[in-house]
Amino acid sequence: DGGITQSPKYLFRKEGQNVTLSCEQNLNHDAMYWYRQDPGQGLRLIYYSQIVNDFQKGDIAEGYSVSREKKESFPLTVTSAQKNPTAFYLCASSIVLAGSSSYNEQFFGPGTRLTVL
Amino acid sequence: DAKTTQPNSMESNEEEPVHLPCNHSTISGTDYIHWYRQLPSQGPEYVIHGLTSNVNNRMASLAIAEDRKSSTLILHRATLRDAAVYYCILTGTDSGGGADGLTFGKGTHLIIQP
Numbered sequence: 001d002g003g004i005t006q007s008p009k010y011l012f013r014k015e016g017q018n019v020t021l022s023c024e025q026n027l028n029h030d031a032m033y034w035y036r037q038d039p040g041q042g043l044r045l046i047y048y049s050q051i052v053n054d055f056q057k058g059d060i061a062e063g064y065s066v067s068r069e070k071k072e073s074f075p076l077t078v079t080s081a082q083k084n085p086t087a088f089y090l091c092a093s094s095i096v097l098a099g100s101s102s103y104n105e106q107f108f109g110p111g112t113r114l115t116v117l
Numbered sequence: 118d119a120k121t122t123q124p125n126s127m128e129s130n131e132e133e134p135v136h137l138p139c140n141h142s143t144i145s146g147t148d149y150i151h152w153y154r155q156l157p158s159q160g161p162e163y164v165i166h167g168l169t170s171n172v173n174n175r176m177a178s179l180a181i182a183e184d185r186k187s188s189t190l191i192l193h194r195a196t197l198r199d200a201a202v203y204y205c206i207l208t209g210t211d212s213g214g215g216a217d218g219l220t221f222g223k224g225t226h227l228i229i230q231p
Contacts, residue, residue: 004160031216042204042221043161050216058218090160096216103149103208104216108160 003027004109006091011114013078013085021076021112023091030096032074033106036060037088046089049074050096078114086116121205126226129195137190137225139205144185148209152179152190154201155224161204164190200229 004025013019025032031050035043035058045058049068063082068074074093078085090111094104122140129135141150152164165172165179167188172179178191192199204224208215 033218035218035221040223042223043219044221045218048218056217092160094216103151103166105163105166106153106161106215106219108162111158111160 004091004093004107006089006109006112008112009110011112013114013116015116016080018077018079019085019114021078021089021091021114023074023076023109025072025074025091025093025107025109027093027107028071029093029107030071031094031104032068033092033094034058034064034066034074034076035090035092037090037111043090046076085114088113121207121222123203123205123222123225125223126228128228128230130230131197132194135192135195135199135227137192137203137205137227138187139189140187141205141207142186144207145209146185148207149215150179150181150185150188151206151208151215151219152177153204153206153219153221154199155204156198156201161221164203195227195229197229197231200227202226 007022033048034046037043044060046064047066049055052071055068065077088111091109092106094106151166153161155161165177167179180189202224204221206219
C-alpha cells in the first residue's frame with residue numbers, strides 16, 4: 001500500500017533532550033512537509049522541502065531542524081531549544097506540478113504525539 | 118495571504134445534508150479554494166478543491182459563489198463517520214497551489230447526531 005508512515009505514534013521525552021520524529025513516504029512525491037498541531041488549533045507549518053537536499057523554514061521553525069537526504073524520508077528533530085514541544089506532529093507529502101495553474105493535494109501521515117515530561 | 122472565516126462548530130443529523138460555509142472576502146483571482154477534514158486523532162485528508170466552477174466528487178460538492186468571496190462544502194447525506202473538523206484553505210498559484218505548505222485555521226467542528 002502506498003502512503004506516509006510516521007513513527008512512533010506516541011513519544012515521551014525528558015525536558016532538555018533532543019528527539020527525532022520519523023516520516024517516510026512511498027508515493028514518489030517530491031515535496032514533504034512538517035506541521036505542528038496544538039489542542040483545539042489548526043496545523044502550523046514547521047518546515048517543508050520541495051526537492052532532495054533542499055528545505056525551507058515554515059512559520060514556526062525555531063527549535064526544530066530537518067534533513068532531506070533521500071526523496072522518501074524527511075525526519076524532524078525537536079531540539080532542546082524548542083520551548084514548548086508537547087504537541088501533535090504531522091508529516092505530509094505532495095507532488096510538485098509545474099505551471100501557475102497547478103494544485104498540489106497533500107497526503108498526511110497518522111501523526112506522532114510528543115509529550116515532554 | 119487571503120484568510121478564511123468558518124463557524125467554530127455545526128451540528129447536523131445523520132442522513133441529512135450538511136452545508137459548511139466559508140467566507141474568503143479577500144480572495145484573489147488566482148486563489149484555489151480547498152477543503153480538508155481531520156477525524157479525531159488522525160492527520161487531515163483532502164476532500165475537494167475548486168477555482169471558479171462548482172465541483173463534485175465522491176465525497177462532497179463544493180459550491181463557489183459567483184464573486185468567489187464565499188464557498189460552501191456540501192455533504193449530501195451525512196453519516197457518523199463524517200464527524201470531523203473541516204478546514205477551508207486558500208492557496209495562490211504563486212505558491213504552486215500549496216507546494217510551499219498550507220495555512221490552516223481552526224476549522225469547523227462538525228457534530229453528527231444519530
